[in-house]
Amino acid sequence: MRELKIFSGRANPQLAKDICAFLHLDLGSITLNKFPDGENNCKVEDDVRGRDVYLIQPTCPPVNDNLMELLIMIDSCKRASAARITAVMPYYGYARQDRKDEGRTPITAKLVANVITRAGADRVLAMDLHAPQIQGFFDVPVDHLYAAPVFTSYFQSRMLEPAEIVVVSPDEGSIKRAIGHAKRLGGKIAIIDKQRDSALKTQQKHIIGGPVEGKICLMFDDMISTAGSICGAAQLVHKAGAKEIHLAATHGVLCDNAIENLRKAPINSLVITDTIPLPEEKRLPNIHVLSVAPLLAEAIRRIHSNKSISQMFTG
DSSP states (O other), X not given: OTXXXXXXXXXXXXXXXXXXXXXXXXXXXXXXXXXXXXXXXXXXXXXXXXXXXXXXXXXXXXXXXXXXXXXXXXXXXXXXXXXEEEEEESSOTTTTOOSOSSTTOOOHHHHHHHHHHHHTOSEEEEESOSSGGGGGGOSSOEEEEOSHHHHHHHHHHTTOOGGGXXXXXXXXXXXXXXXXXXXHHOOEEEEEEEEESSSSOEEEEEEEEOOOTTXXXXXXXXXXXXXXXXHHHHHHHHHTTOSEEEEEEEEXXXXXXXXXXXXXXXXXXXXXXXXXXXXXXXXXXXXXXXXXXXXXXXXXXXXXXXXXXXXXXXX
């Protein structure tokens, strides 16, 4: 592991420290600040010549600042003759703009992939991408991790009876995710019929499957932004007589009026991971944060040692 160096941007330094703790490595020294006019400045303080370098930087809000900082870190390491640079992006910003759903709109997820590759990244490590096809947007290898084992372990520790569980898909796009969780945790499947009125507004109309009355309902999603859609789904399930409602999402973006929506929602808990740091002012009593540092650390160890990543999720 001597040739492995890990550096962190300012987006989520605690996650980087936790990853290094699992690998028994010191976090690399890097200076990141801004010039008076707001431009980012970076200096890698450690020698990276000929090293296998991992840059940990989720492109969470403020998305543009964190993305630009990642690009500058990549360029710094490239010009310092690093042997291989892996951009570790636990949360990939701009992922929702992954296709042209109407005329004269960008595919920003592809644009960001191009920029990261051109900056000098040799590899990308990401977790629970909003759309799996984003892996194909990169012209370098992408290792895609899943937080499902972390959620499975958490809910199994609660000793829930499979007969009481209904895994609810908050929309049609999450059905495959719901089926996977139902196989691991037991229970039945229900699907929320979600209809989009506009880019910012959706309505939850019907529950397909179930039934949810008197059941413990678990809803899984890849991210929660404003929490409007998933809280609407929770409201529908609550009206249908659910005994308990627990939400789970890999990425707790929690922007705009998300906290207010969650306060008003009829939910027992929200479980998220630490791919995105959760500020103190957003820490509601029923929000639980699970760490994905062991998953990311093991992935980094396997990449560095040229071992299989897929074996982490088999068996």
